[in-house]
Amino acid sequence: MSIRLFIHAGTHKTATTAFQGVCFENRELLATWGVIYPFARQHSELAHQLQRGELNNLRCLLDLIRTKFDDDTTLLLSGEDFENVLVDDEMAITLENEVAKRGFAPVEWYFVFRNQVDYFHSIYAQLCKQGVVLDRRKILSEIVDKGHFSVSHWDFDYNFAFDYDRYVEDFATTRPDRVYAERFDSFRSPFVGAPLFQRLGIGEAQLAHLQARAAAVGAPNQRADPVEVEAKYCFNELGIKNDADMEAKRIAFQRLLATRLKNLRKDMARAETELAAKFKDTAFF
Numbered sequence: 127m128s129i130r131l132f133i134h135a136g137t138h139k140t141a142t143t144a145f146q147g148v149c150f151e152n153r154e155l156l157a158t159w160g161v162i163y164p165f166a167r168q169h170s171e172l173a174h175q176l177q178r179g180e181l182n183n184l185r186c187l188l189d190l191i192r193t194k195f196d197d198d199t200t201l202l203l204s205g206e207d208f209e210n211v212l213v214d215d216e217m218a219i220t221l222e223n224e225v226a227k228r229g230f231a232p233v234e235w236y237f238v239f240r241n242q243v244d245y246f247h248s249i250y251a252q253l254c255k256q257g258v259v260l261d262r263r264k265i266l267s268e269i270v271d272k273g274h275f276s277v278s279h280w281d282f283d284y285n286f287a288f289d290y291d292r293y294v295e296d297f298a299t300t301r302p303d304r305v306y307a308e309r310f311d312s313f314r315s316p317f318v319g320a321p322l323f324q325r326l327g328i329g330e331a332q333l334a335h336l337q338a339r340a341a342a343v344g345a346p347n348q349r350a351d352p353v354e355v356e357a358k359y360c361f362n363e364l365g366i367k368n369d370a371d372m373e374a375k376r377i378a379f380q381r382l383l384a385t386r387l388k389n390l391r392k393d394m395a396r397a398e399t400e401l402a403a404k405f406k407d408t409a410f411f
Contacts, residue, residue, distance in 0.1 A: 127198055127231075128197050128229055128230055128231040129191060129192065129195065129196075129197055129199050129200075129201060129229075129231065130200040130201065130230070130231045131200075131203070131230050131233045131234070132200055132202050132203070132233075132234045132236065132325075132326060133203045133205075133208055133233060133235050133236065134203065134204040134205075134236045134238075134322060135205070135206070135209050135211060135212075135235055135236065135237050136205070136206030136207070136208060136209040136237065136238065137209045137237060137239060137245075137286075137287065138206045138209060138245075138248075138249055138252065138286065139245060139248035139249055139252060140206075140238040140239065140240050140310045140313065141238070141310070141313060141314055141318045141319075142168070142204065142206045142238075143168075144318045144319075144343065145204060145313075145318050145319040145322070146167050146204050147167065148317075148318060148336070148339075148340045148343050149163045149202065149204060150163065150166075150167040150168075151339070151342075151343050152336060152339055152340075155335075155336070155339070156202070159328055159332060160198055160199055160200060161199075161200045161202050161326055161328070162191060162195060162199060162200065162201050162202065163202050164187060164191075164201070164203075165187075168204055168205050168206075169203040169205040170205035170207035170208070171183075171205075172184055172187075172203065173205050173207040173208045173210060173217070173282075174207065174281055174282045176217050176220055176221055177210065177214075177217060177282060177283065181220070181224060184221065185224060188224060188225060188228050189228065192228050192229070200326055200327075201230075207282060207284070208235075209237070209285070209286070209287060210283075210285045211235070211297065212274075212285070212293040212297055213274050213276075213285035213293065214285060215296075215297065218233075218297070221233065232301070232304055233301075233304065234304045234305075234306070235297070235301065235305045235306070236306045236308070236322055236325065237294065237305070237306070237307050238307075238308045238309075238310055239307060239308070239309065239310060239410040240309075240410070241310070241410065241411055242288050242290075242401045242405045242408075242410070242411060243397070243398050243401050243402060244310075245286075245288065246266075246269070246288075246397055246401060247394065249286055250262065250265075250355070251350050251352075251355045253277065254350070254355045254356075254358035254359050254362065255350075255358065256279055257362050258277055258362060259359065259362050259363045260277070260359065262390070262393040262394075262397070263393060263396075266393070266396070266397050266400060266401075269401070269404075270400055270401075273287065273288055273289030273292055273293065274287045274288055275288075288401070288405065289408070290307070290408060290409070290410045291409055291410070294307050306325060307409075308321055316337060317336075317340045317341070318340065320333060320337070323336065352387065352390060353383065353387065356383055356386040356387055356390060359386070360383065360386065
């Protein structure tokens with residue numbers, strides 16, 4: 127038996143924040159069950175560093191776990207930005223090579239997927255907070271043509287997969303029996319992350335105990351109001367910082383916002399139609 131590395135790789139907007147809260151707030155309890163959830167509420171920064179070729183923090187973490195814990199230990203990492211590996215296989219290979227050098231068991235990957243239409247709405251609302259500028263029609267075309275869309279941020283190049291069936295099948299080809307895909311609704315039943323904890327070998331009595339503690343962690347993130355989303359995209363495009371004067375700025379941009387909201391309804395209706403046509407026969411629609 128070797129130390130097990132289990133990576134919860136999102137995807138984005140699938141109760142990842144809520145799950146990470148459960149893990150972080152209960153990390154001492156998890157450790158008594160042989161599951162180590164290390165040092166941070168979530169671990170997407172490791173994905174960012176992998177993309178930049180910066181491996182020191184990953185190596186230090188793996189070496190620490192190798193030194194301090196027995197072979198029946200599971201190292202659990204959770205970061206939705208690990209979703210990138212579905213599109214960028216080299217990122218996964220780099221991590222897996224570092225893990226193999228230290229005698230760990232082969233890495234296991236766990237993905238959660240939601241209906242593609244819901245995912246499009248949620249990820250669009252989320253990205254306004256990152257200071258990026260998105261062309262809704264352009265990213266929709268990219269999704270339909272390629273099965274994913276990409277966004278470059280100052281510290282990370284994001285890849286958001288929508289053609290789940292194809293990407294998971296391709297990713298799993300060289301990782302048989304080590305790639306798990308879960309539906310968003312089942313991931314939250316009977317509490318957020320329960321199927322993943324079961325996959326880690328946590329028993330029913332332990333799950334019941336964890337469920338009672340998970341209820342105290344708090345509600346998951348809520349999708350922002352469409353007016354707030356479009357206001358932030360306006361400010362992003364014009365290079366205006368979001369701050370305490372948000373309401374005054376929103377009033378100043380009422381006409382621009384009205385136009386964006388009018389176009390938003392048209393664009394989102396088109397997106398729902400095209401995404402449904404593209405993915406209606408896939409496993410996670």
